[in-house]
Amino acid sequence: MLYSTDQLKHQLEESVLHLRELFQQGVSIAESFKDEMNAMREQGRLVSVSRRRELNQWCDEFQLYITELEEAESFQEFLPDEEDRLDLKNWIRALTQGIETCNRRKKEEQSERRQILETLDSILDLQTEMDPVPLEELQLHAARLRSQWESDQESRLIFECDEIRVLRDFWQLLLDTRDGDFNAPESLERAMRVNDRYGLIITLQVTRGQIQPKEKWRDNSSVADMVRELHFGNHNQKVNTSNGNGHPHNESQNKEDAAQEDPFELAQLEVLRDQCQARVKWETSTDNQENGSPRVAMCLELTGLIAEFLLHILRQETQDKKAQEEQVRKGMQYLATAQSVLQQIQKKAGVLDDPEQMAAFRWVERNASASNFYIGRHMRIQDPAQISQLPKIKQKIESFFEKIRKPQRIALVLSRIEKEFAVVGHDACEISAAWENVAQEIDHLLEDEHIPPSHKQLRESLIGHIDSIPEHLSESINLQRVLSEIHRYLSNCEYEKIESSPPEYSEEVEVVAQLLRGRKVVMVGGSPRPLTEEKIREAFQLQEFVWKEAVVHSPAIQYQPIVQDPEVTLVLVLIKLVGHGHSEGVRQYCREVDKPYILIPSGYGINHLAHDILKQRGEDLRNL
Structure with a gap:
C-alpha cells in the first residue's frame, strides 16, 4: 500500500506515543521490583507471583509490538539497526527521526507539487500556428491531470504518474529547443519519450520551435535587456541599471579604472572560492554535526570548484579567444546552476539570504551583462535548477582539471626518477636501492596514471641506465613491460639505420x-x-x-x-x-x-x- 507522507507521519507519531507508554510502564515495573528485590536480599522472600506476571505481560506486549513494527512494510526504512532493537529508547529515537524525515519530505513534495502545477499551467498557455490538434490533445491531458491534483492534494500517486513525467519532458524539451540545447543527449531522450506518448507530429512541432507561449519567448538577441531583468532569491524586482533621472548610470572614474584592471572581478571570484571552501569545512565538521547540511556542502564545494575553473580560464594567455569566451560562458552557466540549487535548498531550510549564493548570483549577473554573454538558464526564480544536474557539472570540471594536472603529476614522477639516477654512485647496493625506487615509480605511472609502457619521456629517463638493472628486479611486471618497449625501440632504431644504409x-x-x-x-x-x-x-x-x-x-x-x-x-x-x-x-x-x-x-x-x-x-x- 502506498501511504501519503502525512499518513506515514501519523502512523509514526502513534507508534512513538505507544512506545513511550510502554517505556513508562517498564519504568514503573522496575521501580516496584526494587522493594521486592530488597526484601529478597534482606529476608530471602521470593518475588510475588503477581509482580512476575506483570513483568512477563509487559515483556510479551513489548515483543509483540516490536514484531508488528518490524513487519510493517512502510516502516522498514525507519527501523533501528538489528543490534539496537532490544532497547526501547533506540526505537523511540529511530521513529522520531522518521517523523523528521516525513516533515522534510512533505516540504519537498509541496515544492515539487508547485513546480509541476506551474509546468502544467505553462503547457496550457501554449499555442501553435501549425496543426493545432496534437497540442490541443496534449493540453486536454494536462488539464485533466491538473484537475485531479486540485481534488487530491495528499496522494503520492501523482509523483508516480508516467504521464506527468512525459509532460515535464515535453516542457523541458520546449525550453531546450528555445535555448538551442536540443542536440544534447538528455534532450534527445526526452524527445523519444514525448514521441512514444503523444506522437511524432507534436514532437516535430516542439523541436522545430513551432510551439510557443501565447505571449512569446523573450528575445534572446537582446542580451543586455535580458540581464537587466535577472532576479533570484529575494530579488523580486528587476535589476535597475539607470539612475534616478532615467539615464544610464555612470560609475566613478575610480571604479572604471578598477574595472579596466580587473574586468571580470577576479578578486571577488577568488573571495567566493575561498569562502566556499571555508564553509564546506564548517558544514562537514564534527563541531557542526547538528546544523551541517551535506547538500549545502555539496553545492558550496561545486560553487568553489566552478570559481576555480573560471579563474583558471580567465587567467590563461591564449590566441584562441573565441574558445576562451565559450569556456567562460559555460563556466558562468555552471555557476548559475549551482547557485540556483543552493538557493532552493537554503530556502527550504528557511535561509533567505545565503551569502555565497548571493555572491555567485551577483557575479554572474554583473559579468554576463558586461561581457554581453547570454546565460539562458537558472538565473530566474521561475527557472530553478535541479540538484541532479550538479554531478554532471562536477564531472566535467574535474575532467578539465585532470587534463591539466595529470601531465604535471607525470612530470613530477619522471623528475624523481631522473633524480634517483643523478645521485646514485657505483656501489651495487645503492644501484639496487635506486632501481627499486624507480620500479615503484613505474608501477605508479602505469597503474595510477595509466600511461603506456612506451611513454616517450619515461623511455628517455631510463634508456641510459638499463644496463645497470639488478637481476632480481625482473619480477616487476610493469618494469618488464617498460623494458620490453625500450628494447623494441632500440631494435627499431637499429633496423632503421640498416634499412637506410648497409649494416655495419x-x-x-x-x-x-x-x-x-x-x-x-x-x-x-x-x-x-x-x-x-x-x-x-x-x-x-x-x-x-x-x-x-x-x-x-x-x-x-x-x-x-x-x-x-x-x-x-x-x-x-x-x-x-x-x-x-x-x-x-x-x-x-x-x-x-x-x-x-x-x-x-x-x-x-x-x-x-x-x-x-x-x-x-x-x-x-x-x-x-
Whole structure:
C-alpha cells in the first residue's frame, strides 16, 4: 500500500506515543521490583507471583509490538539497526527521526507539487500556428491531470504518474529547443519519450520551435535587456541599471579604472572560492554535526570548484579567444546552476539570504551583462535548477582539471626518477636501492596514471641506465613491460639505420656466424618481433631462430621441450625481460642436458648479442 507522507507521519507519531507508554510502564515495573528485590536480599522472600506476571505481560506486549513494527512494510526504512532493537529508547529515537524525515519530505513534495502545477499551467498557455490538434490533445491531458491534483492534494500517486513525467519532458524539451540545447543527449531522450506518448507530429512541432507561449519567448538577441531583468532569491524586482533621472548610470572614474584592471572581478571570484571552501569545512565538521547540511556542502564545494575553473580560464594567455569566451560562458552557466540549487535548498531550510549564493548570483549577473554573454538558464526564480544536474557539472570540471594536472603529476614522477639516477654512485647496493625506487615509480605511472609502457619521456629517463638493472628486479611486471618497449625501440632504431644504409656489423658478428652457421638457436624473454627475428637469423646465418615470449605468471616448464630439443645448439636468455623464476628454470633445463646458454643483460641488438655470445660461450661453441 502506498501511504501519503502525512499518513506515514501519523502512523509514526502513534507508534512513538505507544512506545513511550510502554517505556513508562517498564519504568514503573522496575521501580516496584526494587522493594521486592530488597526484601529478597534482606529476608530471602521470593518475588510475588503477581509482580512476575506483570513483568512477563509487559515483556510479551513489548515483543509483540516490536514484531508488528518490524513487519510493517512502510516502516522498514525507519527501523533501528538489528543490534539496537532490544532497547526501547533506540526505537523511540529511530521513529522520531522518521517523523523528521516525513516533515522534510512533505516540504519537498509541496515544492515539487508547485513546480509541476506551474509546468502544467505553462503547457496550457501554449499555442501553435501549425496543426493545432496534437497540442490541443496534449493540453486536454494536462488539464485533466491538473484537475485531479486540485481534488487530491495528499496522494503520492501523482509523483508516480508516467504521464506527468512525459509532460515535464515535453516542457523541458520546449525550453531546450528555445535555448538551442536540443542536440544534447538528455534532450534527445526526452524527445523519444514525448514521441512514444503523444506522437511524432507534436514532437516535430516542439523541436522545430513551432510551439510557443501565447505571449512569446523573450528575445534572446537582446542580451543586455535580458540581464537587466535577472532576479533570484529575494530579488523580486528587476535589476535597475539607470539612475534616478532615467539615464544610464555612470560609475566613478575610480571604479572604471578598477574595472579596466580587473574586468571580470577576479578578486571577488577568488573571495567566493575561498569562502566556499571555508564553509564546506564548517558544514562537514564534527563541531557542526547538528546544523551541517551535506547538500549545502555539496553545492558550496561545486560553487568553489566552478570559481576555480573560471579563474583558471580567465587567467590563461591564449590566441584562441573565441574558445576562451565559450569556456567562460559555460563556466558562468555552471555557476548559475549551482547557485540556483543552493538557493532552493537554503530556502527550504528557511535561509533567505545565503551569502555565497548571493555572491555567485551577483557575479554572474554583473559579468554576463558586461561581457554581453547570454546565460539562458537558472538565473530566474521561475527557472530553478535541479540538484541532479550538479554531478554532471562536477564531472566535467574535474575532467578539465585532470587534463591539466595529470601531465604535471607525470612530470613530477619522471623528475624523481631522473633524480634517483643523478645521485646514485657505483656501489651495487645503492644501484639496487635506486632501481627499486624507480620500479615503484613505474608501477605508479602505469597503474595510477595509466600511461603506456612506451611513454616517450619515461623511455628517455631510463634508456641510459638499463644496463645497470639488478637481476632480481625482473619480477616487476610493469618494469618488464617498460623494458620490453625500450628494447623494441632500440631494435627499431637499429633496423632503421640498416634499412637506410648497409649494416655495419662488428667482427664479432662474423665470428659468431661462422660458429652458428646452419644451426638452430632459441631466445627467451621480451616480446617476439618478426622483423628482428629475421635480421638475427640472417646476421648469424642460422637455419632457424626461435624467439619465445616470457608470459608473466606462466610456469617455466613450458620452456623445457624447446630448450632441450636436440636440434637446438644455443639458448639466449634476456634476463632483464623474463621473471626470475623463468630465468632459473631455463638455466636448469639447459644444465640437465649440458646445453650452452647465454645470459643477455642488455638489448638484443645483433652486435650486443654477438659480444655476449663470444664472451660467455665462445670457447664452448668452437669445440662443438
